[in-house]
Amino acid sequence: MKQGNLSDNVLMRIVARWNMPFILIFALYTQTHGELGPGGGFQAGVMIAAAFILYGLVFGADEMRRIVPRWVSDGIAALGVLIYAGAGMYCMLMGYEFLDYAALYPSNPGGAEPWGMTTVEYGVGLTVSAVMLTVYNEITEGTGPGSAEPRDSNNDTEVVGKV
Amino acid sequence: MIANINGILIIDLVLLTLVIITAVAVVEVRNLFSAVILAGIYSLLMAAFWTSMDAVDVAYTEAAVGAGISTILLLGALVLTGTQETVRRAVHWPALLACVLVGGLLIFGTLDMPKFGSPNAPAQQHPIYHGFTKQNVPKAEGGKSAEDVYAYNTLHPEDAGKHPDYFHGHVPNQVTSVIVSYRALDTMFETAVIFTAAMAMIVLLRGRRGNPLKGGLL
Numbered sequence: 032m033k034q035g036n037l038s039d040n041v042l043m044r045i046v047a048r049w050n051m052p053f054i055l056i057f058a059l060y061t062q063t064h065g066e067l068g069p070g071g072g073f074q075a076g077v078m079i080a081a082a083f084i085l086y087g088l089v090f091g092a093d094e095m096r097r098i099v100p101r102w103v104s105d106g107i108a109a110l111g112v113l114i115y116a117g118a119g120m121y122c123m124l125m126g127y128e129f130l131d132y133a134a135l136y137p138s139n140p141g142g143a144e145p146w147g148m149t150t151v152e153y154g155v156g157l158t159v160s161a162v163m164l165t166v167y168n169e170i171t172e173g174t175g176p177g178s179a180e181p182r183d184s185n186n187d188t189e190v191v192g193k194v
Numbered sequence: 195m196i197a198n199i200n201g202i203l204i205i206d207l208v209l210l211t212l213v214i215i216t217a218v219a220v221v222e223v224r225n226l227f228s229a230v231i232l233a234g235i236y237s238l239l240m241a242a243f244w245t246s247m248d249a250v251d252v253a254y255t256e257a258a259v260g261a262g263i264s265t266i267l268l269l270g271a272l273v274l275t276g277t278q279e280t281v282r283r284a285v286h287w288p289a290l291l292a293c294v295l296v297g298g299l300l301i302f303g304t305l306d307m308p309k310f311g312s313p314n315a316p317a318q319q320h321p322i323y324h325g326f327t328k329q330n331v332p333k334a335e336g337g338k339s340a341e342d343v344y345a346y347n348t349l350h351p352e353d354a355g356k357h358p359d360y361f362h363g364h365v366p367n368q369v370t371s372v373i374v375s376y377r378a379l380d381t382m383f384e385t386a387v388i389f390t391a392a393m394a395m396i397v398l399l400r401g402r403r404g405n406p407l408k409g410g411l412l
Contacts, residue, residue, distance in 0.1 A: 061254075066365035069250040071373065074258040081262045088270055105396070112389050115382050130378040145365050148374045151381070155374075158385050162392040163263055169399040171270055 040089075047089040054082040065152045066145050072152035076159025084167045092171035101168055104161040111158030115151045122147075202246060209243045227269075227277040234265035251369040 058078035065071030087095030118130065125134035132147025216236040223229050237260025244253035308315035365371050373381050 061258075066367055066370045068367055069254045069369070070258075071251075071367075071370050074254050077258045077263045081258075081266055084263070084266045084270065088266065088273070092270075101400075108389055108392050112382075112385055115385055119378070119382065130382070132375070144371075144375060148365060148370060151374050151378065152370070155381065155385050158389055162388050165392040165395060167267060167270055169395045170267075170274070172399065172401075 043089050047085055051082050051086055054078055054085070058082065062152065062156050063149075066148050072155030073159050076156040076161075077163060079156070079160040080163030080167070083164055087167060087171070092168070096168060099164060101165075104164045104168065106161075107157050108161035108165065111154045111156070111161065114154035114157065118147060118150045118154070205246055206243065209239055209246065213239045213243065224279045225277060226272055226275070226279055230265060230268040230272060233268070234261045237261040237264075251367075 055078075058075045061070035061078060062072060062075035065075070083095055083099060086098070118132075118135075120129075122131050122134035123129050125137075127134040130147070130151075132143045134143070135146045135150075136143035213236060216232055216239060220229050220232045220236060223232060237256055241253040241257040241261065244250070244256055
């Protein structure tokens with residue numbers, strides 16, 4: 032089995048390319064129906080990240096980083112937490128308790144709950160997807176087709192020796 | 195005789211047998227690529243098992259995280275390491291002893307738990323199951339608060355089920371309701387923990403491949 036880059040394999044390329052939209056659509060379904068059925072922001076975020084990592088596995092991590100640059104994934108990770116905490120702060124500013132979603136729709140507190148839950152679920156989904164991409168980005172750094180050969184365990188001693 | 199056999203029990207036994215076989219295979223197989231795929235199969239079988247136990251949200255997470263992202267991340271790690279385990283270790287007897295002891299203790303602990311599906315289990319008997327949420331805020335305009343409905347249902351047990359709207363205003367999926375409404379603060383800090391993990395990886399690893407003294411943010 033060829034290491035490092037699977038894009039020479041026609042079957043892998045076609046399967047990855049054709050599966051990605053379905054994974055993303057299903058992730059969006061999970062995200063938007065989190066309050067109605069099983070699933071939610073965490074699962075949706077993991078699935079979105081899985082789709083991009085699958086792309087990175089087949090076409091190379093550098094190609095994946097071209098689509099989603101690292102400053103984008105860093106920003107999205109922070110944005111998700113900001114959305115979640117911001118929803119809570121908004122409720123406080125409106126005179127309610129922290130994360131008391133009734134603040135979003137004061138005339139109908141019952142109807143406000145799903146709004147608040149959906150908002151914070153989007154925050155969770157954004158953060159989780161970006162964090163999973165970051166994990167993949169950091170462990171594959173410098174292993175693309177343009178960079179050095181994939182390391183084997185023998186090279187580790189060499190690296191230590193340089194220091 | 196055959197009619198008395200519980201169909202769900204058979205499905206559970208078949209699934210758990212397959213789970214055990216897969217777990218042993220993950221440990222025994224020497225090809226790391228096979229081990230990763232087998233670990234994914236293990237998670238998928240566990241997801242099927244959770245579904246049969248009516249824990250759909252757990253099954254969803256198991257399928258997404260266990261069979262999905264961890265399999266893919268491990269495949270990504272295989273690109274770095276190669277696919278064949280080089281050293282075949284002998285059985286480590288103290289480790290085996292420790293595993294058997296801890297496993298035995300855990301199984302011993304489960305003997306105190308109520309039987310599966312028992313109507314006398316605390317989950318079915320606890321007052322919180324009937325009151326479910328004692329909120330003083332009526333969730334719907336003009337609606338009764340959870341306290342009111344609970345008090346009414348306690349006084350009139352014959353009307354139980356006629357006023358199920360004390361949960362009104364929350365969403366149909368109770369798991370989501372618990373996670374991001376009742377325990378919203380908890381979930382917020384879980385999100386922050388995941389974010390912190392990514393920040394730690396960025397600070398420690400970014401730009402340092404091959405030379406630990408170069409790159410990174412610290």
